[in-house]
Amino acid sequence: MGKAKKHTKTSTKQSKTSSKATSSTSMETPISMETPILFEPITIRGTSARNRIWLPPMCMYSVTACDGRPTDFHYQHYVSRALGGFGLIIVEATAVTPEGRISPCDLGLWEDGQIGAYRWIVDGMKRAGATPAIQIGHAGRKASAGCFGIGVPGEALAPSDGGWRTVAPSAIAFGDFPEPRALTVDEIHDIEDRFRDAAWRAQEAGFEAIEIHAAHGYLLSEFLDPLTNVRDDEYGGSPENRARMLIEIVDKVRGVVRDDMPVFVRISATDWVEGGFGADDAVTLAKTLKAHGVDLVDVSTGGVLPHVTIPVRPGYQVSFADRVRNEAGIATTAVGLITKPRQALKILTHGQADAVEIGRAALREPYWPLRAAAKLGMPRECIDYPPQLVRGAWRDGEQW
Template sequence: MATAALFEPLTLRGVTFRNRIWAAPMCQYSILAKDGVPRDWHLMHLGQLAAGGAGLVVAEASAVSPEGRITDADTGIWNDDQAAAWARIVDFIHSQGAVAGIQLAHAGRKASTWPAWGHDEHGTVPASAGGWQAVSASAVPFPGYDPPVALDAAGIRGIVDDFAAAAGHAIGAGFDLVEIHAAHGYLLHQFLSPLSNRRTDEYGGSLENRARLLLAVVTAVRTAIGPEHPVFVRFSATDYAPGGWNEDDTATVAGWAAAAGADLFDISSGGNVTGVSIPIGPGYQVPLAEHVKTAADVPVSAVGLITTAAQAEQIVASGQADAIMLGRELLRDPHFPLRAAHELGVSLDYWPPQYLRARWPEA
């Protein structure tokens, strides 16, 4: 049988991934009890990705505090009840041979919005319907949303503490790694981008100042979880807007974050402003990942319209990225890794035994 870069193991700190096909965090907006506790849908959703052969399954953006939720239907990782529910899901992911990760998130000015499905409303949920006050780097609203309140010094310290505590809950639940969400226009991205950060104190102005909160979060999370567990950071590499956050800023801050204890950078793009032109096409974000990898000399994963085995193999084999993150393609086909191995002529020993009768015959 053939070998393929896509199916070579990768080790970061004390964790070995069986392949380079990883399941990206994908919001499900399915916590109907509004308590942040994952239930059967999440066991099914994440479990099937592990059974389908993914090397890593990253649970969706899970809020580090109640007010950090994008919607009231989000998962959370700020208390013991949530951690206990996640432990059941993590155990199943591990039983299928995959590494389990969770994305730690705070929505900032994009908090307290209506879920993506199940409602006709859009934008900010009013207090009369259960909404809450959003916070951000500055009192600059996301277009179409209510204005946030700018965090003061105590509020910023609280954010750092919340991320650290959530990381501790995650490791206590059995997760192997955590990913800090600094992309898609959420709170940490709001601090990074000059389009949303208008502060004049030590958290605004220069790149060093705008990165201060993220680096404090990375340091606190690393301290909370110890040296054995990897820490990822998801970046939007560009705002696609003049005067905004860009790939050179991303590479610089990735280097600083690596020095603070981060191990790999999950490179996406956009989400902080509207009205921009995004050059969407197959693998459109891969060059951004490659730029960060080369300029900062750090491991990266690439995401965005990666839909075929040959495309994924080329990205990893060429060195553009160390791994790929799949989202929509795994929703369409949770067994994409097993199919990709067949298409690339790779023999795997981690087919679920219940499914062996369906395995393609070896060439």
């Protein structure tokens, strides 16, 4: 890998604000019929979102030129959900190096020439009223995978199909994938710089929040986990050492983005396997992340090991967001089969999270927030309909 280009910190006159989420309504405030807390605005650091219904990062595997640049599909995908009323939209996992892509069809921000390809999408989301965020990451040992875009879904790519040698904290393969090469300390530092530079590029493209991907068994998640990190240097062993790379990345990202830009981190709060990273570890990590300037933890689970039985049911990951929020004292989002408006509302009214992420349901229903507002009894004039869509507004009593 070559040396990453260094960027200087963008100056700002706005002073750093508290990392704790704030809003016009406390989590304990009774809900009015006019504005359920699900639709209350929320401000984190210097960035506000119009409501607490967020779109999580979901890979689309649709970079048809395999150059990391988004396409017309990405514009349609993200801007349609902005028009549909989502408050904050987190663009899918965006690789900080070419080798860090999950598949050749992933988004990337590994060079300055890619910045301009995102601006029209960011501008489109903003014009539609949504707050644009982006997740940056490195796939580690789960990189070099096939996808529908190249006709090899769900398999490790052979070199003849454009595959490449993967890297990880330790030379431990993911299931049937090829064994990765363990990173040297110098290479770890280089990847940290690549995260820093990708965050700067995201800011230049107009994104208003950065999420660092440390979940689902990708590189930073692999470092955090004792089942995938068996190093005996300063990046392995104790929980503090296994978190070192993530914390150093957080510090570098915080040092290059504006003081008023929030930084999120997505984690897997449990492997669902005994002896792996678990909920207690997640709380401890969240406290450290907060001390280093992280504003919100996006709490998911799983993905570290293949063929694990996960007790999937509606809201099955909410309890982890609840623990992290209330034991670490940091804002969280909840995700995981949240599909119904009253289910989402209950999570917020019970103080289990500060926002909810609607994932698969949003793939089926890009206008989920508008429909949810009507379902919860909000007057039509209080729902944030684009004027072009008002004639099709949901009416009381219409079937969900």
